[in-house]
Amino acid sequence: MNDRKLQDPMEFFRNMLTNFQESGNTILGQTMRTEEFTRLLQGAWQLSAFSEKAVGAVMEQCLAQMHLPSRAEVAELGARLQRIEDMLNQLVSERFGARARRTGLPRTRRPPPVAGAEQPKPVAKKARRRARRAAR
């Protein structure tokens, strides 16, 4: 096996990649858990959030100048449509869904017997019929 690894440069490369991944994760992981990195990260997050908000506000003004709806307005419109769709789905599901999905399957399944364990009594036909009737 070791001989094959030595002969196979691709296998050597794959092992090297795994080692690089592990040591990279360890070293970078340690760095990322330092207080300095955390402070730096917070700065980046705040900057990103602030710039996203600022760009959004500028875009909104530009779109308003061009008499176009902003992203927020389109999203709001989409949300309203979604709410209508949700209500329709709910109505359809309540009206037809349950009946269509109710298959009348008996809920009498038992786990398969474990080897060596006492066999459970088979479910009586009557019980199955009762469950099927109840499901209807």
Added chain:
Amino acid sequence: MTDSSSATKPPASVGELVATEVERAILRNIKGLTYFASAAPAVGQTPKDRVRSQGTYVLYHYRPVTRELYRVPVLIVMAPSNRGYVFDLAPGQSLVEFLLKQGYDVYMIDWNAPRADEKSIRIEDYVLRFVPDAIDFICKDTRVHDVTVLGYCMGGVLSVIYAALQAGGPLKNLICIATPVDFSGMTHFHTWTDRRHFDVDRLVDSVGNIPPTFLVEMFRMIRPADRLAMRIRLIDNLWNDEYVAAFRRFDGWATDMLPLPGEYFRESIKELFWEGRLVGNTLRIGGRRVDLRKIKIPLLHVIADRDHFVPYEASRRLVESVGSRSKLELVLNGGHVSVMAGVGAAKRVWPRLDQWLGERST
């Protein structure tokens, strides 16, 4: 899709080795073009019905495939930051499909991206509104008065909180997968959200809902070298259709994160990460204290031994904190996702899950 059978055989001699590498190199070029030209493999294909939907909250019912069902239905609660199709990646790699084939009646709470006006959704909304709504619906739909809840990651946290608040309620069993309860054990997240540096109020007030890019980057930073190594490995395996399809499914899911409602994020950071209220039994939801000792129903906690996102230190205290008599912690081989999804999980985890759940679902 085709695979070169000779490309998959282990090489025996230097000559064969060279031939294999040449063949793989050719296949890499051909299939590399296909990779960029083709759409990502389909996911979430198991037939299902959307039975409830309200903004970010969606409840699906999967169509049974057996002629006889276990009495107790199963409700899967997905983490609010991720899509539920990780449990239904592909035929043969789908937990949902597996459960259906074993005879369970399966429902899943999945999440839509929260709208801008849903930024005020809090933990309370999840555990006192969405989860109870799903359970009420299931009880009415199945005419069964108890349900098994299976929560994954933060979905597990929500399930645990719900179970603690609804002790004596309609829960029959609780299954948690990679669920953190002691958030100080999530060392990376805990450091990055340190209250001395992290102004969560300012962040939430400026963005409303937390954008998914923020979350994706946060997860990537935990294993910073993985991304590059995985790309190189993908190029190396471009000849292998199965590898490429699995990579695309997992990678697609990992980057397909959802925005988080701002208030939920703020509350999670302050109450769970900073104050450690969940494991301390001091969390208050809807004016009621969440006391994990009140959970008396059978509990199974599946933990991955190589979980870098929710390390063992963060999840180990769940089992010891609950008041259940029947409780089991399974530490299994895998990572945060691979412990429950994919080929490995199908072999290692699902049969044990079925064994535990089957005898408690009659």
